[in-house]
Amino acid sequence: MSNKHKISVMISEDKLQEKIAEIGAKISADYEGKEIKLICILKGSIFFCCELAKRITVPVKIDFMQTSSYGSGTTSSGNIVIKKELDESIEGEHVIVVEDIIDSGNTLFRLMPMLEERNPADICICTLLDKPDRREVDIDVKYNGFNIPDEFVVGYGLDYDQMYRNLPFIGVVHLDDEN
Numbered sequence: 001m002s003n004k005h006k007i008s009v010m011i012s013e014d015k016l017q018e019k020i021a022e023i024g025a026k027i028s029a030d031y032e033g034k035e036i037k038l039i040c041i042l043k044g045s046i047f048f049c050c051e052l053a054k055r056i057t058v059p060v061k062i063d064f065m066q067t068s069s070y071g072s073g074t075t076s077s078g079n080i081v082i083k084k085e086l087d088e089s090i091e092g093e094h095v096i097v098v099e100d101i102i103d104s105g106n107t108l109f110r111l112m113p114m115l116e117e118r119n120p121a122d123i124c125i126c127t128l129l130d131k132p133d134r135r136e137v138d139i140d141v142k143y144n145g146f147n148i149p150d151e152f153v154v155g156y157g158l159d160y161d162q163m164y165r166n167l168p169f170i171g172v173v174h175l176d177d178e179n
């Protein structure tokens with residue numbers, strides 16, 4: 001069965017793999033001699049976080065958190081709801097928050113202070129995609145895969161109304177062509 005929407009490739013699977021390997025190598029070098037904890041922000045970050053973890057050579061723990069801002073639309077509601085808490089404490093840990101995409105920045109703007117209050121040894125942000133033109137608040141991003149233009153993208157974990165997460169590439173969904 002074909003997709004309901006027309007989707008054009010923005011970032012190919014090969015380019016994603018190459019970039020994730022690069023970020024993994026950078027993280028491995030930056031955290032040499034340390035153990036890190038990746039916090040995977042569900043659901044969108046799952047593919048990126050899994051692939052990234054495989055490319056990191058220092059010891060890695062993974063925990064999951066789920067926030068929601070978009071629901072079924074294509075713009076952030078501004079209301080960040082925590083739908084799933086971490087299973088374990090992050091006190092004293094070297095934490096990397098792994099996001100699929102930073103858009104307005106509101107999710108991380110609210111989430112990061114909450115995590116910092118839990119006294120990690122250090123904490124930073126790693127995102128696969130960034131839409132800098134859409135930013136509404138200042139966010140300090142340590143690792144960023146790709147800056148992309150202001151287009152609604154799907155694939156590699158990212159959804160439109162829960163669809164298209166399974167596409168192996170990042171694509172632009174053409175909602176105007178909906179029938």
Ligand SMILES: O=P(O)(O)OC[C@H]1O[C@@H](n2cnc3c(O)ncnc32)[C@H](O)[C@@H]1O
Nearest residue numbers: 044076102103104105106107152153158
């Ligand atoms: O809080 P912000 O930074 O506005 O949003 C983060 C959150 O929103 C989802 N999202 C943002 N842009 C897109 C997009 O182009 N396609 C799919 N999903 C998007 C995503 O879950 C981000 O983690």
Ligand SMILES: O=P(O)(O)OP(=O)(O)O
Nearest residue numbers: 042043044068069070071
């Ligand atoms: O689009 P959101 O932010 O509601 O979350 P998810 O990463 O689950 O798509």
Ligand SMILES: [Mg+2]
Nearest residue numbers: 044070071159
């Ligand atoms: Mg979503």
